[in-house]
Amino acid sequence: MKINTHYTGLSPRYLFHDIDLRVKEYLTHHPDEHLLRMGVGDVTRPLPRVIVDTMQAAAEELAHADTFRGYCPENGYEWLQQTIIDHYYQPRGINFQTDEIFIGEGAGSDLGNLSELFDSDNTVAIPDPTYPAYVDANRMAGREIVLMPCLKENNFVPELPKEKVDIIYLCFPNNPTGAVLTHDQLRLWVNYARKNHSIIIFDAAYEAYISSPDIPHSIYEIEGAKEVSIEVHSFSKSAGFTSVRCGYTVVPYETGLQGMWMRRQCTKYNGTSYISQRAAQATYTPEGRTAVEANVAYYMETAQMIREGLQQVGLQVFGGVNAPYIWCATPHGMGSWEFFDLLLNRCKTICTPGVGFGHNGEGYVRFSAFSRREDVQIALKRIRTEISL
Numbered sequence: 001m002k003i004n005t006h007y008t009g010l011s012p013r014y015l016f017h018d019i020d021l022r023v024k025e026y027l028t029h030h031p032d033e034h035l036l037r038m039g040v041g042d043v044t045r046p047l048p049r050v051i052v053d054t055m056q057a058a059a060e061e062l063a064h065a066d067t068f069r070g071y072c073p074e075n076g077y078e079w080l081q082q083t084i085i086d087h088y089y090q091p092r093g094i095n096f097q098t099d100e101i102f103i104g105e106g107a108g109s110d111l112g113n114l115s116e117l118f119d120s121d122n123t124v125a126i127p128d129p130t131y132p133a134y135v136d137a138n139r140m141a142g143r144e145i146v147l148m149p150c151l152k153e154n155n156f157v158p159e160l161p162k163e164k165v166d167i168i169y170l171c172f173p174n175n176p177t178g179a180v181l182t183h184d185q186l187r188l189w190v191n192y193a194r195k196n197h198s199i200i201i202f203d204a205a206y207e208a209y210i211s212s213p214d215i216p217h218s219i220y221e222i223e224g225a226k227e228v229s230i231e232v233h234s235f236s237k238s239a240g241f242t243s244v245r246c247g248y249t250v251v252p253y254e255t256g257l258q259g260m261w262m263r264r265q266c267t268k269y270n271g272t273s274y275i276s277q278r279a280a281q282a283t284y285t286p287e288g289r290t291a292v293e294a295n296v297a298y299y300m301e302t303a304q305m306i307r308e309g310l311q312q313v314g315l316q317v318f319g320g321v322n323a324p325y326i327w328c329a330t331p332h333g334m335g336s337w338e339f340f341d342l343l344l345n346r347c348k349t350i351c352t353p354g355v356g357f358g359h360n361g362e363g364y365v366r367f368s369a370f371s372r373r374e375d376v377q378i379a380l381k382r383i384r385t386e387i388s389l
Contacts, residue, residue, distance in 0.1 A: 015356035036379040048291030054282035072271030076103025107234035122166040129357030178319015193228035208238035226252040301370035309380035314389035320330035325367040347382040
């Protein structure tokens with residue numbers, strides 16, 4: 001037996017596991033303390049009633065012989081694929097066939113599994129800071145990684161690679177910085193990929209939080225993007241499906257990868273549950289859309305509250321406008337973990353250290369607007385009291 005030695009190049013622990021360990025250590029010494037959680041990007045609003053009712057009805061169907069279902073199609077039910085096309089893409093003037101839409105258990109799984117389509121002898125460009133799974137999945141495969149600095153000086157938007165790269169990961173609205181791209185900025189990446197025969201893996205998990213008209217919701221709004229782009233969506237952050245688990249990935253025929261991804265899914269994936277897919281379909285009903293939009297609006301109001309509250313203290317913040325994350329520069333040149341510990345010990349507040357997202361995240365922390373509103377209010381009050389600039 002020989003292990004995959006590429007795993008030895010990974011950090012021993014995942015970022016959020018490190019945070020959990022520090023929090024558990026703190027609670028060991030302060031067992032009665034109520035901590036205010038503003039770090040992990042997990043939703044806190046309950047599922048909309050229409051979605052719960054739909055799930056209950058779907059579960060009831062499975063209790064009767066004439067409506068029982070066994071294995072789901074590996075790439076999803078056609079009725080959900082068509083619903084996504086009709087309600088999301090066609091209103092934007094984008095057309096797909098149903099078998100280009102692959103229903104999965106969430107964006108995180110597909111973002112990692114897509115790596116299997118590509119040979120290890122590919123160069124991968126990834127923003128820094130970034131969602132850690134992009135880097136980890138490609139390190140596990142032994143690929144060369146080119147990190148693209150996302151700095152305050154470039155508005156946390158990476159510059160086009162000077163060298164040729166084969167695979168490009170982009171996430172906009174961005175996790176963790178909250179940065180966004182305009183149509184013109186995204187067009188530069190599509191043109192680069194077409195010129196260099198590269199593929200873009202576009203993480204659109206937070207597109208529901210876009211409110212500015214000049215910000216594209218889908219990379220396929222850019223001409224030629226179907227030739228060079230795979231787009232990954234999630235119902236987790238828009239409809240609150242972090243426990244329900246459902247998302248979808250678009251692999252256009254023009255990429256030449258649709259058949260490969262279909263083959264991979266048929267071999268390694270037995271399909272997203274019927275109940276989850278019915279729940280996802282319910283998000284596109286009039287009642288579902290109204291409820292989802294209300295939850296998104298709630299989180300964005302919280303983002304504004306966090307952004308303004310931190311600014312009032314004198315902290316420098318970014319994001320939180322078309323994205324549910326607030327990227328905050330640490331004061332007095334403090335390190336990310338140092339500021340994390342200060343907030344934990346003095347304000348009883350949990351954030352996410354920016355350095356956990358990459359080298360260029362050092363000197364920042366991330367606050368999540370998915371936090372409970374009452375916790376946010378208390379946390380901001382404590383920060384105003386305890387943090388002196």
